[in-house]
Amino acid sequence: MKNIWQYEEETMSLDDLKQFQLERLQSTLNRVSENVDFYKRKFKDAGIDVAKIKSLEDIKHLPFTTKQDLRDNYPYGMFAVPLKDIVRIHSSSGTTGKPTVVGYTKRDLETWKNLVARIMVAGGVSANDIVHIAFSYGLFTGGFGLHYGAEHIGASVIPVSSGNTKRQIMIMQDYRSSVLVCTPSYALHIAETLENEGLSRNDIFLKYALLGSEPWGEKIRSEIENKLGVSATDNYGLSEIIGPGVSGECQCKNGLHINEDHFYAEVINPDTCEVLPEGEKGELVLTTLTKEAMPLIRYRTRDITRLFRDKCPCGRTFIKMEKPSGRTDDMLIINGVNVFPSQVEEVFKEFDQATPHYIIIVKKKGHLDMMEIQLEISENLFFDEMKKQRTLLEKMHERMFSVLGIKPKIKFVEPKTIERFEGKAKRVIDERQF
Numbered sequence: 001m002k003n004i005w006q007y008e009e010e011t012m013s014l015d016d017l018k019q020f021q022l023e024r025l026q027s028t029l030n031r032v033s034e035n036v037d038f039y040k041r042k043f044k045d046a047g048i049d050v051a052k053i054k055s056l057e058d059i060k061h062l063p064f065t066t067k068q069d070l071r072d073n074y075p076y077g078m079f080a081v082p083l084k085d086i087v088r089i090h091s092s093s094g095t096t097g098k099p100t101v102v103g104y105t106k107r108d109l110e111t112w113k114n115l116v117a118r119i120m121v122a123g124g125v126s127a128n129d130i131v132h133i134a135f136s137y138g139l140f141t142g143g144f145g146l147h148y149g150a151e152h153i154g155a156s157v158i159p160v161s162s163g164n165t166k167r168q169i170m171i172m173q174d175y176r177s178s179v180l181v182c183t184p185s186y187a188l189h190i191a192e193t194l195e196n197e198g199l200s201r202n203d204i205f206l207k208y209a210l211l212g213s214e215p216w217g218e219k220i221r222s223e224i225e226n227k228l229g230v231s232a233t234d235n236y237g238l239s240e241i242i243g244p245g246v247s248g249e250c251q252c253k254n255g256l257h258i259n260e261d262h263f264y265a266e267v268i269n270p271d272t273c274e275v276l277p278e279g280e281k282g283e284l285v286l287t288t289l290t291k292e293a294m295p296l297i298r299y300r301t302r303d304i305t306r307l308f309r310d311k312c313p314c315g316r317t318f319i320k321m322e323k324p325s326g327r328t329d330d331m332l333i334i335n336g337v338n339v340f341p342s343q344v345e346e347v348f349k350e351f352d353q354a355t356p357h358y359i360i361i362v363k364k365k366g367h368l369d370m371m372e373i374q375l376e377i378s379e380n381l382f383f384d385e386m387k388k389q390r391t392l393l394e395k396m397h398e399r400m401f402s403v404l405g406i407k408p409k410i411k412f413v414e415p416k417t418i419e420r421f422e423g424k425a426k427r428v429i430d431e432r433q434f
């Protein structure tokens with residue numbers, strides 16, 4: 001069938017799928033327990049004999065893996081193959097200055113491009129399309145991940161990368177881009193810039209938008225669809241698991257099909273860690289079933305969703321996840337970039353003049369996210385020394401950019417103006433609505 005990339009896999013019967021998953025899980029468990037010291041230790045401490053995992057239900061006995069585990073084993077400690085077999089490295093922000101590192105073997109890259117091709121085809125893309133990729137290319141998995149998937153389909157790929165919106169629009173017009181790939185907030189920003197330039201959807205040639213990397217709702221979808229003249233689908237992924245290509249919507253736009261033959265999905269209660277029945281909302285936990293370089297067992301994504309298996313008119317049989325609606329930790333997603341408040345704190349710790357009192361305010365400026373950090377500084381610096389203040393501000397901006405990868409606005413405020421808390425401090429005010 002034309003609009004399903006790997007027809008046999010994506011329309012597999014549930015019985016076949018379960019058998020497939022079990023075999024792949026067992027082989028992954030054997031590999032990690034032999035090749036990754038972290039899992040060797042973890043299984044030993046939990047009294048797990050991987051040979052006794054005989055059914056998919058047994059997975060609930062296995063310990064979880066967290067972002068902290070990846071951090072503790074920074075940079076290469078989670079790899080299950082020698083470095084000579086790693087052909088690509090990406091990373092994403094960690095909870096403090098250090099990012100989490102992920103690696104891919106040649107076969108992982110083959111798998112990845114097929115999984116991305118699946119979600120792109122599900123979103124409407126074909127070999128006849130001109131795919132405009134406005135995700136950044138670099139350590140972030142978005143640019144390269146979607147790039148290779150689109151090329152694999154045979155589409156013509158324009159690796160525009162992010163930023164310079166007017167130039168993006170010129171390229172879209174001149175090269176006749178038919179598919180836009182970026183974050184939903186950037187798609188809206190492009191739509192707004194188009195309007196500001198006195199142009200409309202009739203002046204561009206877009207048909208589809210494949211959007212992901214941050215939460216967005218139906219209101220934003222219809223605005224993007226109307227203003228850009230596209231059919232917009234959501235796709236989800238995280239670098240620790242593979243990057244984009246974990247799940248994506250089909251044209252039915254009712255849940256994201258998870259590539260279940262490569263990732264085993266569970267939803268847990270984040271407080272008790274108990275596995276919840278299908279349909280209940282909780283934290284998504286993913287186990288990689290085919291990853292060679294960095295297999296992960298029961299990785300706590302911190303993303304809140306629910307799983308459901310309906311009979312989808314598109315013909316795909318894979319389980320669906322609802323659009324992720326939030327996080328169980330304090331990670332913020334600012335224009336697609338992940339930011340932890342603890343990273344902000346680490347930067348401030350480098351400066352003697354910074355007090356421990358700060359607050360992060362996140363809001364929308366137009367359609368883009370804006371992050372402002374208000375920081376109390378010492379009294380004499382606040383009142384007397386403007387020049388010193390400016391120099392300090394410049395240095396802080398520089399450090400924030402190098403640690404966070406974005407440029408927040410930093411505002412110095414008078415001592416004792418930020419609210420004090422007796423219990424856990426509230427460090428973030430997020431005024432955005434998705």
Ligand code: DLL
Nearest residue numbers: 092142212213214215235236237238239243244324
């Ligand atoms: O954002 C991978 C990606 C790139 C997905 C491009 C889709 C498109 P990370 O930078 O590691 O990877 O961030 C992963 O972003 O745990 C979610 O919290 C959030 N996220 C990703 N996709 C979605 C989405 C990439 N469609 C983190 N809806 C994840 C809501 C999303 N949140």
